[in-house]
Amino acid sequence: MDLMISLGQKNTLAEYMILSEHGRMILESVEHGPLIWPTVEENGVIRTKEYAELSVAEKIQADCDMKAINIILQGLSADIYSLVNHHRVAKDLWERVQLLMQ
Numbered sequence: 001m002d003l004m005i006s007l008g009q010k011n012t013l014a015e016y017m018i019l020s021e022h023g024r025m026i027l028e029s030v031e032h033g034p035l036i037w038p039t040v041e042e043n044g045v046i047r048t049k050e051y052a053e054l055s056v057a058e059k060i061q062a063d064c065d066m067k068a069i070n071i072i073l074q075g076l077s078a079d080i081y082s083l084v085n086h087h088r089v090a091k092d093l094w095e096r097v098q099l100l101m102q
Contacts (some may be wrong), residue, residue: 020071025064026068028064029091033091084097
């Protein structure tokens, strides 16, 4: 993946993500999409788990999904930011940014 939007540094977004805590997981959020939140059944009703109910690994991945979005948004110019800041999934956000930058 070619993540090449300037952060005002010589690092690419991908390098920046990898250097962050849990960097590989952050980059995977961009490349493959976010954590699919698990479900539980209560009284015959299936619902999505709340954040507090996630395992430690799932919480880390959920946090990395959010960090991926924030990292991408921080590297954008104001005009591009205003066009894409409504995306809540890093993979979707990055695909839209790539389209706009072409």
